[in-house]
Amino acid sequence: MAKLGYLPKEKLTALLEALSKEQRLFVPCQAGDAVLFQQYDATKTPCLDRPATTPPKGIIFPQDDTLFTFTYHKDAEDLKKVSVELKENLDVAPTIIFGARPCDAKGFLIYDRPYTETDTPDPYYKKRRDMTAIMTLACPAPSPGCFCTSVGGDPADKDGSDVLITQLESGYLFESITEKGETILQNSLFEEGSSYQEQAQRTHEAVAELVRKPFQVTEELTQKVLSLFENDSFWEEEANKCISCGACTYLCPTCYCFNITDEQAGSSGERIRTWDACMFYHFTLEASGHNPRALKHQRLKNRVGHKFSYYPQKYDGAIACCGCGRCVRYCPVSVDISEIVAHAQEYTNDHGE
Amino acid sequence: MTIERLKEIVHKVLPDVDVVIGYRQGFDALHATPFFITKPEEVDELIWGPLCVHNLAAYLPSLTKNKKIAVIVKGCDSRTVNQYLQENLINRENTVIIGIPCSGVISVKKVLKGLGDQPIEAVSGDGDKITVTTSQGDKALSLSEVSPDKCRTCQYPTPLIYDHLAGDPISPDKPAESVYDDVREFEKLSLGERWHYWETELSRCIRCYACRNACPMCICQDKCIAESRDPHWMTQRLNGTEKLMYHMIHALHLAGRCVECEECTRVCPVEIPVAKIKKKINMEMAELFGYKAGVGVEDTPPMFTFKVDEEKIEEHEL
Amino acid sequence: MPVVAGKELRIVGFLCNWCSYGGADTAGVSRFKQPTDLRIIRVPCSGRVDPLFVVKSLLNGADGVLVAGCHPNDCHYSEGNFYARRRLEMLKQFLPYMGIDAKRFHYTWVSASEGARWQQVVSDFTKQVHGLGPLHRKEEASD
Amino acid sequence: MTTVNNPYLPELATITKIIEETPNIKSYQVVFDDQEKMGRFSFEPGQVGQLSVFGTGESTFVINSPPTRMEYLQFSVMKAGEVTGVLHDLAEGDQVGVRAPLGNWFPYEEMKGKKILFIGGGIGLAPLRTLILFMLDNRDDYDDITIIYGARTPPDLCYKDDLKDWEARADVNLILTVDAEYPEWDKRIGFVPTVLSEVAPSSENTVAITCGPPIMIKFVLQGLAQLKFKDEQIITTLEKRMKCGIGICGRCNIGSMYVCKDGPVFSLAQLKQIPPEL
Incomplete structure (x- = not known):
C-alpha cells in the first residue's frame, strides 16, 4: 500500500537538509543559466520549475568513471623486470536523486536491461543503481520538444521511481512507490497526505493533455524503422542538417554507449569509462582506417534505429526513448527525433515497405 | 516583403x-x-x-x-x-x-528564459517586439531584450x-568602437576573479562538442585532437583541467579565424558563453594586426603570415 | 624528477635547436651558474611551438613556461620565428583573460653564442615565476 | 578486494613466447599469473579475448590456440593501431591483461561427421587455426578436412610450422597459394577465390568456414554459391571495433546484434538476417 505524505512548500529546504544528512542527495540546481543535478548543500539553489538541462543519468552512470587503477612496479633486483598491480574502484555511497522527472526515471529502466538483466551484469552500474533512490517530480508542465506520451510515458508516470512528488498550490504530495520510497516517507516532516490525492490526480491529467504527440508507437514500428535500413536517401534527407555533435546523446537519459580508455601518468594510471556518442565520426573508426558508419546519416540511422528498432528487437518491444525531448530542445539545428520516427511511419505506409 | x-x-x-x-x-x-x-x-x-x-x-x-x-x-x-x-x-x-x-535575430534561450521554458505555441513579430504565446497566454518581449550579444554590436x-x-x-547603426566593450569590461576583474569565472562556467561543460561542430571554422572536427589518442593531447576525463584545455584548443585554433557568428555560444546546451573566450583573441587580432576575420576575401589571416618588423609587437622585458 | 620542496618550481623551456639550445649549451660549457627549476624541451624551431604546448604545460603542472628561439632574421628556416612571434604574442595577451598571469609565460630570442644572455634570461624568468609562486590549479573542479 | 565476476577487470598474464609470423604479425603465447585460474580456464574454439597493455588500452583478438591444448593462450596481432603497435614492442616476460573468453564460437558439434572446408587469407587464418587444431585433436569426429590458405607473398603466410605439419599429414588436404610469383615458391599462384574455383570442392555434406580480408570474403562467398553451398553451410567471423566485449558499449553493433557478444561467428544465413553495415 502506497504511503502518502504532504509537505508544505516552506518545509522543502528542511526536507532537503534532512535527506542530505543521511546520504548523498542530488537535486536539480541553478548553474549559470542551466539547471544541473548537483550534490545538495546549503549553498545550492534548487530549481524544480523546469526539467534539468542534463538528465540525472550521470549520478548512477558517471560521465567519467574509473574502472580500476594500475601501477607498474620495478623489481629492485632486476630493473628490467616490471610488474603491474590492478586495483578495482567500486566505492559507492547511498544516494537519493530528488526532483528527477518521470522520463528521467524511466531512462534508468532502459539502462537496466543491458546493464543488469544479462549474464554479465555491469558491477559499477548495478551497485550504484541498487544504492540509489529516485524521488520523481511529476511534470507540472510540458517542456519544449518533449513527447513522453508518444513512447508510452506520462508526465506523472511512476515507472522507475521510488517516490512520486506532485507539486500542488501550497505544497507537495509525496507518494511512495517502492519500499525504498516508504522508508523515505517515514521522515517526521511529512504530514498526512491522503486528502490531497484527488487534487494531485487532477493536476496529472491536465498536464498529460498538454504534451504534444507527434507519433504513436505501434507493434510494427520496429519493423518499419528496420525496413528503411538500406534506404540511404531517406536517412540522408533526415540527417542533412545534423552537425554530428554529441549533444543529443549526452543529454539523453537512455543513451548508454561508452568508451574505455587508459590514462597513465608516470608509473601509474587508470582505466576509465566515459560516455561516448554514436554521432561522432571516430566512434566506430577502426585501426585499419575503415569506418562502418563513416557518414553522418549512417550514424543518425544508428541512433534512431537503436532506440526504435534494435533495442525493442532485443528487449521484447521496449522502446529505448523516454520522450524527455532534450535532444530536440537542445539540438543546435533542431533535429527532431520524434519527427524522424513519424516520417519513418509515414514513409513506410506510403511506400508499402 | x-x-x-x-x-x-x-x-x-x-x-x-x-x-x-x-x-x-x-x-x-x-x-x-x-x-x-x-x-x-x-x-x-x-x-x-x-x-x-x-x-x-x-x-x-x-x-x-x-x-x-x-x-x-x-x-x-x-x-x-x-x-x-x-x-x-x-x-x-x-x-x-x-x-x-x-x-x-533573437536568442531562443533568452526567450525561453523569459517564459520559464514552456512550449511555445505561437510567435508573432512586429517591428522591435515579438509576442510569444504559451498555454499561459501571450507575452510581449522587446527584441533588444532577447537579442543575442552579437546583434547588439x-x-x-x-x-x-x-x-x-x-x-x-x-x-x-551600432558604434564600431564598442564591439569589444564586454571584453574590456571583463578585463577589469582581477586575475583570480577571471580564473574563478571560467572555472565555474566551464565546469558545466559536458564535452558534447556542439560548440566545435557548430563552429563554421572548426574544419577538422572528425580528426580533432580533443578526441585523438595519437597524438594524445587530452584524456577523456571530465575534470576542470581537461574542460579548460578543450576550450583553449578551440579558441587558439580559431585565432584570427573566428568570424564572430557566436554559434558556439548559441548551441551550448549548458549555457557556457563559449564565444566570449574567442572574442578576446578577436580583439587582439584587431588591435595587433588590424584584422577582422571574414571581412575581406583577399585578406590573409594574421596567423598565416608575418611582418619582419611588427609595428605592434614589442620585446617583453623580464 | 621531484621538485625540491619549497625551493624549486616547475618551469618548462621550449628551446629551438639552432640558437637557444646552443645558447643554453654555451652557458653550461662556460659554467655560468643557473637556477635548476627549468626543464628544457628541444624543438626544431620556435615556429614549432604551438601555443597549446604552453597551455598544456601550464594546465598540467608547470608554474612557468619559457620559449626561446633565434633572433628575428636569424631563423635557421628563415621565417619560423616570425610566425612564432605572432602566435606567442597572441597567447601572451590571451592568458590573463583566462585568469593565468602573463608573467608565467615568456618568449624571447637567444642565439647560440649568447651564453651570458641565456643565463640572464633563465635567472630573471625563474625569479619572476618565484615571485608569483606555484600556479594554483584546482583540479577536479566542481564535479 | 575485487568483485567476483567483474567483466571489466582483466586477468594478469605473462607473455611466455613471441613468434614472428610475418613482417607485421606476431603471435603471443600468454599464461595467467594465477596458476589456479589458468587451470580452471576454459573456452570454445572461435571465442575471443581482449588483450590489455595497461596505459595504452585493449584490443580484441581471437584465441587461436585450441582449447584442447591449454598450456597457454595464443593471440596473433597485426600491427595496425595504438594497442597493436605497443603490443609489438613487448618482450617475452612482459605482463599483459586478458579478458576472455568473450563471444560465441564455431558450432563444431553440428559439424561432426561432415567434410570441412577452411578458406583463409592472411591473418584470417587465426580464427580458423583454433578450430583446425581442435578438429585435428578430435580427428575421428570429422570427415575430410580441406584447407585453402593464401597470402600476398610467402613471407606473409602465418603459422608456418602448422602449415608444415598439415602439409605432412595425410588426413588434411592443404592448398597454399600466394598472389603473385615469388622466388622459390613452387605452389599455387592466384587469389584465394580463384583457387577455390579451381579446386572446386563438393558442397555435399560440407561446411565451409572462411575468414580473411573483406574483399576476399566477398568473392569467396560468390565462389561458394557457385559451388552450390547453401547459406547455412557457410560460416565466417566478423571483426569490428570493440570496447566492452559484453554487448553494451555500442561500438560493434550491426542493428540489434553485437559482434562482441552475439558473434564473432556467424553463418551466412544469419548474416543475411541482419542489416548490411560492415
Whole structure:
C-alpha cells in the first residue's frame, strides 16, 4: 500500500537538509543559466520549475568513471623486470536523486536491461543503481520538444521511481512507490497526505493533455524503422542538417554507449569509462582506417534505429526513448527525433515497405 | 516583403543547384531549423525572420566539393563565406550566395528564459517586439531584450558577399568602437576573479562538442585532437583541467579565424558563453594586426603570415 | 624528477635547436651558474611551438613556461620565428583573460653564442615565476 | 578486494613466447599469473579475448590456440593501431591483461561427421587455426578436412610450422597459394577465390568456414554459391571495433546484434538476417 505524505512548500529546504544528512542527495540546481543535478548543500539553489538541462543519468552512470587503477612496479633486483598491480574502484555511497522527472526515471529502466538483466551484469552500474533512490517530480508542465506520451510515458508516470512528488498550490504530495520510497516517507516532516490525492490526480491529467504527440508507437514500428535500413536517401534527407555533435546523446537519459580508455601518468594510471556518442565520426573508426558508419546519416540511422528498432528487437518491444525531448530542445539545428520516427511511419505506409 | 523576394530568388536559383539551404519552421513556433530545398514545391515552406538564427554557411565546406549549393546568409554569416574563401575551404564555383539584410535575430534561450521554458505555441513579430504565446497566454518581449550579444554590436547587417540580395541593404547603426566593450569590461576583474569565472562556467561543460561542430571554422572536427589518442593531447576525463584545455584548443585554433557568428555560444546546451573566450583573441587580432576575420576575401589571416618588423609587437622585458 | 620542496618550481623551456639550445649549451660549457627549476624541451624551431604546448604545460603542472628561439632574421628556416612571434604574442595577451598571469609565460630570442644572455634570461624568468609562486590549479573542479 | 565476476577487470598474464609470423604479425603465447585460474580456464574454439597493455588500452583478438591444448593462450596481432603497435614492442616476460573468453564460437558439434572446408587469407587464418587444431585433436569426429590458405607473398603466410605439419599429414588436404610469383615458391599462384574455383570442392555434406580480408570474403562467398553451398553451410567471423566485449558499449553493433557478444561467428544465413553495415 502506497504511503502518502504532504509537505508544505516552506518545509522543502528542511526536507532537503534532512535527506542530505543521511546520504548523498542530488537535486536539480541553478548553474549559470542551466539547471544541473548537483550534490545538495546549503549553498545550492534548487530549481524544480523546469526539467534539468542534463538528465540525472550521470549520478548512477558517471560521465567519467574509473574502472580500476594500475601501477607498474620495478623489481629492485632486476630493473628490467616490471610488474603491474590492478586495483578495482567500486566505492559507492547511498544516494537519493530528488526532483528527477518521470522520463528521467524511466531512462534508468532502459539502462537496466543491458546493464543488469544479462549474464554479465555491469558491477559499477548495478551497485550504484541498487544504492540509489529516485524521488520523481511529476511534470507540472510540458517542456519544449518533449513527447513522453508518444513512447508510452506520462508526465506523472511512476515507472522507475521510488517516490512520486506532485507539486500542488501550497505544497507537495509525496507518494511512495517502492519500499525504498516508504522508508523515505517515514521522515517526521511529512504530514498526512491522503486528502490531497484527488487534487494531485487532477493536476496529472491536465498536464498529460498538454504534451504534444507527434507519433504513436505501434507493434510494427520496429519493423518499419528496420525496413528503411538500406534506404540511404531517406536517412540522408533526415540527417542533412545534423552537425554530428554529441549533444543529443549526452543529454539523453537512455543513451548508454561508452568508451574505455587508459590514462597513465608516470608509473601509474587508470582505466576509465566515459560516455561516448554514436554521432561522432571516430566512434566506430577502426585501426585499419575503415569506418562502418563513416557518414553522418549512417550514424543518425544508428541512433534512431537503436532506440526504435534494435533495442525493442532485443528487449521484447521496449522502446529505448523516454520522450524527455532534450535532444530536440537542445539540438543546435533542431533535429527532431520524434519527427524522424513519424516520417519513418509515414514513409513506410506510403511506400508499402 | 523580404520573404517574397527571397522565394523568388530561390525559385530562380534552384534549377541550377543541387540544393538551396534556408530556414523553415522547427518543432515548435519558436524554433526555426535549417531547410535543405531540392524541389520547387518546397520553396513555400521557406521562412525568414528573427527566428532564423543558424549560420547556414557552415554547411558549405562539406558540400561544395562535389555539389552545387545555394545558401542563405545574413550579414554576420557572410563573414564565414569570406573566411572560407580566404582559406580556400570552399569551391566558389559551386556556391551561390543569397544574402539577406538582417536587422537582428533573437536568442531562443533568452526567450525561453523569459517564459520559464514552456512550449511555445505561437510567435508573432512586429517591428522591435515579438509576442510569444504559451498555454499561459501571450507575452510581449522587446527584441533588444532577447537579442543575442552579437546583434547588439552588429557591424554588418548587410552581407559582405552575395550573388543575390533579398531586400534593401541596411546600414550599421551600432558604434564600431564598442564591439569589444564586454571584453574590456571583463578585463577589469582581477586575475583570480577571471580564473574563478571560467572555472565555474566551464565546469558545466559536458564535452558534447556542439560548440566545435557548430563552429563554421572548426574544419577538422572528425580528426580533432580533443578526441585523438595519437597524438594524445587530452584524456577523456571530465575534470576542470581537461574542460579548460578543450576550450583553449578551440579558441587558439580559431585565432584570427573566428568570424564572430557566436554559434558556439548559441548551441551550448549548458549555457557556457563559449564565444566570449574567442572574442578576446578577436580583439587582439584587431588591435595587433588590424584584422577582422571574414571581412575581406583577399585578406590573409594574421596567423598565416608575418611582418619582419611588427609595428605592434614589442620585446617583453623580464 | 621531484621538485625540491619549497625551493624549486616547475618551469618548462621550449628551446629551438639552432640558437637557444646552443645558447643554453654555451652557458653550461662556460659554467655560468643557473637556477635548476627549468626543464628544457628541444624543438626544431620556435615556429614549432604551438601555443597549446604552453597551455598544456601550464594546465598540467608547470608554474612557468619559457620559449626561446633565434633572433628575428636569424631563423635557421628563415621565417619560423616570425610566425612564432605572432602566435606567442597572441597567447601572451590571451592568458590573463583566462585568469593565468602573463608573467608565467615568456618568449624571447637567444642565439647560440649568447651564453651570458641565456643565463640572464633563465635567472630573471625563474625569479619572476618565484615571485608569483606555484600556479594554483584546482583540479577536479566542481564535479 | 575485487568483485567476483567483474567483466571489466582483466586477468594478469605473462607473455611466455613471441613468434614472428610475418613482417607485421606476431603471435603471443600468454599464461595467467594465477596458476589456479589458468587451470580452471576454459573456452570454445572461435571465442575471443581482449588483450590489455595497461596505459595504452585493449584490443580484441581471437584465441587461436585450441582449447584442447591449454598450456597457454595464443593471440596473433597485426600491427595496425595504438594497442597493436605497443603490443609489438613487448618482450617475452612482459605482463599483459586478458579478458576472455568473450563471444560465441564455431558450432563444431553440428559439424561432426561432415567434410570441412577452411578458406583463409592472411591473418584470417587465426580464427580458423583454433578450430583446425581442435578438429585435428578430435580427428575421428570429422570427415575430410580441406584447407585453402593464401597470402600476398610467402613471407606473409602465418603459422608456418602448422602449415608444415598439415602439409605432412595425410588426413588434411592443404592448398597454399600466394598472389603473385615469388622466388622459390613452387605452389599455387592466384587469389584465394580463384583457387577455390579451381579446386572446386563438393558442397555435399560440407561446411565451409572462411575468414580473411573483406574483399576476399566477398568473392569467396560468390565462389561458394557457385559451388552450390547453401547459406547455412557457410560460416565466417566478423571483426569490428570493440570496447566492452559484453554487448553494451555500442561500438560493434550491426542493428540489434553485437559482434562482441552475439558473434564473432556467424553463418551466412544469419548474416543475411541482419542489416548490411560492415
